Amino acid sequence: MSSNVTPMMAQYLEIKAEHPDALLFYRMGDFYELFFDDAIAAAEALDIALTKRGKHLGEDIAMCGVPHHSAEGYFLTLIRKGHRVAVCEQLESPAEAKKRGYKAVVKRGVTRVVTPGTLTEDTLLDARRNNFLAAYATVRDEGALAWVDISTGAFSVLSCDAAGLGPELARLDPKEVLLTEAGEAELRHIVEDAGAAITVLGNAAFDSTNGEKRLSRVYSVGSLEGFGTFSRAEIAAMAAIVEYIEITQKGKLPLLRPPMRETRTSAMQIDASTRRSLELVRGVNGGRAGSLLSVIDRTLTAGGARLLERRLSAPSRDLDQITARQEAVAWSLEHGDIAATVEDRLREVPDLDRALSRLSLDRGGPRDLASVRNTLAQAETISETLPDELPHVLAETAQDLTGQGPLLDLLDAALVADPPMLARDGGFVASGYDAELDEFRSLRDEGRTVIAGLQSRYAEQTGIAALKIKHNNVLGYFVEVTATHSEKMLAAPLSETFIHRQTTANQVRFTTVELSDLETRILNAGGRCLEIEKRLYSSLKDAILEQAAALFNLARGLAEIDLTAGLARLAREENWVRPKLTKGREFVITEGRHPVVEAALAPSGTPFVANDCDLSDESIWLLTGPNMAGKSTYLRQNALIAVLAQMGAFVPAREATIGIVSQIFSRVGASDDLSKGQSTFMVEMVETAAILNQADDRALVILDEIGRGTATYDGLSIAWATLEHLHEVNRCRALFATHYHEMTHLSDKLEAVANATVSVKEWDGDVIFLHEVKRGTADRSYGVQVARLAGLPATVVDRAKVVLEALEQGEREGKQKAIIDDLPLFSATPAPAPQKTAPSEVEARLKEILPDELSPKAALDLIYELRGLVRTSE
Structure with missing residues (x-):
């Protein structure tokens, strides 16, 4: 250097x-x-x-x-x-x-x-979404994914091979993923597809043996067995997260909840492309608007909103768990008065999870202390509102709302109603809580009053009414008497208290030990107030963190109550019903509706056309009908109903009976992937291959227009073979939309395939979409009519009709090529301009009128005249 x-x-x-x-x-x-x-x-x-x-x-x-x-x-x-x-x-x-x-x-x-995965500040985070940091580890060919939100303390782990990593990252949407160098080379494309930042750590961070010791130290336990049985890969992934947090937070660890071990079979499996297709938590533009989440979110707290997104992203496959959640929603729906009172209290509940995390990392402030206090107060009120007899889910959460009375009393006594953001600003400790603080505040704020009181006492003590206590920049505070009284002050016994400082022409000045001490305390009072408040802040923070485990449970309970109340209000406002879930293969929806489309239509007053779906006996419906008729909406709405049912919500239908769905796959819509050099058709085939290779007999598959991106017969053959594979090999429930009408004959050959179509009506050459799904087949696709509605030039539409008629005739007569060869070439001659005609009597009369010169009576007479001319022309 x-x-x-x-x-x-x-x-x-x-x-x-x-x-x-x-x-x-x-x-x-x-x-x-x-x-x-x-x-x-x-x-x-x-x-x-x-x-x-x-x-x-x-x-x-x-x-x-x-x-x-x-x-x-x-x-x-x-x-x-x-x-x-x-x-x-x-x-x-x-x-x-x-x-x-x-x-x-x-x-x-x-x-x-x-870093993206280690944010804790409210200003940097979306209060209604988790901010996950994830880590993926592999030990002896066994993989595991761990994730944590350090702003809330939520910590989970899952055994997961590399093939399953993509769907899990799509579910969690982590902002940052930790990998080894080898893992980064192998998995970079998967993590980047999930939109997460990649951070590479050394292999030592993923060491499972040392990692187990590290985790045990974090939780102050001798072994992790009390939290569950974890594989070496799971321990390695969790250990990497803890080490990274220690690195980025410089040794300070947030409050981490005990790790929860999840299994892939506990939740409905939904891959990344299906999540995008169904727009579960993000709309087509990548934001919240237009998503299912945006339509169903009635939560009032940040914790409830985060829980809703997690439930929606991972619908349960546990029938008992789903039923328990439904019972809680049903109870809230039936007891609307109690639910309304609870919701009023929930509106006042701060974000307890994130307040606790900031306090544990020393990034909190007095407002976080107040957040804890306010949450405890509202929890106590909510607990008093709820009756003793509750459904299982609500009964469990209600128990977590109580038991924090001493902490609430402490914070109530210690804090002002609206404290400042930062402890260094002071003024957050309530008067009467600490005697020493009150004394120094009095000195700081009322120094003159204190001095005046001392002056009165000294005047009474000396018997000198003219005694004054004054201040200047040289002597500070001093006692001043006139020269005539000085002899009394200088003589015993007053001389033992009053110490001579200065004599002027007309006055004599003294000080006392008490006055000197008081002066020092007044001058230092502001600083001492801050010191005392910082000490009290630290003690209050420690008192809160000692109850961290109970407070996390309380926060979880409030989130559960909020979510339950929100789902009940959703059902009440939108007229949704409780679905029946079974362990069978039923899938019967009566008058089902698409919640997002219905919400979009509501402002205009346009009713949504409800439709039935029954995949119980014939588990595959082959759906035909024109574009724009609503096939894609119908496919998606049934998938969304299954998702809503298994997250424990009510559903948009008149009735619904659903056998537990293990997986949902959606291949709807068209897009290319230029970053990977994949065309629209290649993307379609990759996603279709994933479905055929993974779907089990409890899956629900929705497919739209398979094979459309290639030549007609190639596409038809692929679609045909795909449907047969779903029927014979996957044996799953499926909705298969297509324009290949030839495929409708498969219903005669495959016993579990039924034909359905979306109704339309023709009127004066136009097609009217009825949006009604019924059994049967469509006679044609009405593509030319839809093209006309889209605004194609009339010459193009007319030419398309001619070509279509020729192709259909050729197919009927078996000589398609000969007829095509005989077609005249397309003529781009524009349509002739309309010929001008002489103006009618009415038009001629109108040209003669000067509106500004007409009186009201003349205008009325003119209307009768024009009416007579119209009748004459008829």
């Missing part, structure tokens, strides 16, 4: 060398500053000014900076653009640094590394 490097820059370079892969936010007073390449990258990403600060090795040092009080927004922008941020704080004040020497540099160090 060059000898002319300043001590500050030497410190910067040393710290930067420890974090080469992150942008170093180096605290300088009220700003975070970035230098060299970090400054260039940050200035471009944040669109802020790039400046210079001195030279290094003969070159200008690039620099940019942001205010520390608004840095969180900049962190989020950088993270979204793929950067990591190392936050370097001042670990001492400049005054403390000067004690070590005049040129001593303030000590600094990185206090955290901000």
Whole structure:
């Protein structure tokens, strides 16, 4: 290092060398500053000014900076653009640094590394969604996926091979995934497809033997057996997460709940393409709007909203669990008055999970303490509102709402109603809670009053009514009497209390030990108040964290109650019904509706056309009908009804009986994947192959227009063979939409295949969509009519009709090619312009009228005249 490097820059370079892969936010007073390449990258990403600060090795040092009080927004922008941020704080004040020497540099160090999966601040997170950090590990050909939301403490793990990683990442939507170097090379494309950032850790982080010890230390247990039986791969994945959190949080661990072990058979399996197709939690544009989640969300708390998304993303396959959830929703629906009272209280419930996490990481503040207090108060009220007799799910959660009376009393007594954001601002401890704090506040806020009281006491003690206590910048506070009273003050016994300080022409000034002490306390009162409040904050935080396990259970209970009440209100408002779930293969929907489409139609007053579906005996319906008739909507609505039923919700139908669905597969819509060099047809075939290779006999498959991306006979043969495979091999329940009418003959050959069609009606050459699904087949696809509705030029539509008639005639006569050869070439001659005709009597009369000159009577007479002309022309 060059000898002319300043001590500050030497410190910067040393710290930067420890974090080469992150942008170093180096605290300088009220700003975070970035230098060299970090400054260039940050200035471009944040669109802020790039400046210079001195030279290094003969070159200008690039620099940019942001205010520390608004840095969180900049962190989020950088993270979204793929950067990591190392936050370097001042670990001492400049005054403390000067004690070590005049040129001593303030000590600094990185206090955290901000990454997509380790955010905790409310300003950086969506309160209604989890923010998962995941890790994938492989031990002796066995894989496992672990994930944690450090902002809520939720920690889970799942045995999962590489083939199952994609669907699980699609379900969890993690923001960051930890991999080994070998794993990164093998799995990068899967993680990138899920939209997550990749972080590579050394193999030591995934060591299962040391990892078990690390996890045991985190939970202060001798063994993990109390939490369940975990495989070596599961331990390795969890251990990697814990190590990464310790690295990024610089040794501080958030409150992590005991790990929950999940199994792939516990939830309905839904792969990534099916999730996109069904738009479960994201609409077609990638946002929440237009998704099923946006339509069904009636939750009132952040915890309830996160629980709803998790349930919707992983519908249960446990019949007893589903039934218990349905019973809770049914109870809330029947007891609307109680549910309404509970919902009023839920509106006042803060985000307890995230408040606890921030407190555990020392990123919290007085408002987090107040969040705990307010949550406990509302939980106590909700508990008192609920009756003793409750369904199993609600009875369990109600038990978690009680037992925190002492903590609530403590926080109630200690905190003001609306505390500030930061502890350093002070003013959050209530008056009367701490006597010492009250005393110093009195000195700080009422110093003059305290001095006046002391002056009155001294005047009474000395018998000198003219005695005054005054203040100046030289002596500070002092007692002043006139010269005539000075002899009394200087004589015993008053001289033992009053110490002479100064004599002027007309006054004599004294001090006392009490007054000197009081002066010191007044001058230091503000600082002492902050010190005391910080100490009290720490003690209150510790009291809360001691009850962390019970508070997490309470938060979980409130989320369950909120979700249950929300689903009940949804059922009441939208007229949804409780579905019947069985262990069989039934799938009978009576007057089912698509919840998202119905919600979109509601503002216009257009009713949604409900339809039936029965896949119990004939488990595959082959659906024909024109485009725009509603086939895709029908396919999706039945899949969504199955998802809603198994998450424990009521469904949009008049009746529904569903045998537990193990998997849902959807191949609906067309898209290419240019990043992989895959055409629309290739994407379609890849997704179809995944369905045929994975679907079991309890799966529900919806397929739309298989084979449309290639030649007609190629497409027909692929669709034909696909349907046969579903019938003979997969033996699943399926809805298969197609324009290949030839396939309708399969219903005669395959016993479990039935034909269905979407009704339409022709009127004056136009096609009217009735959106009604009925048994039978469509006679044609009405493609030309739909093209006309879409606005194709009339010449194109007319030409298409001619070609269609020729092709159909050729197919009937068996000489298609000969007839095609005889077709005249397309003529692009525009349609003749309409001929001009002489104006009618009415038009001629109208041209003569001057509206501004007509009186009301004349206008009325004119109307009768025009009417007479119309009759004459008829």
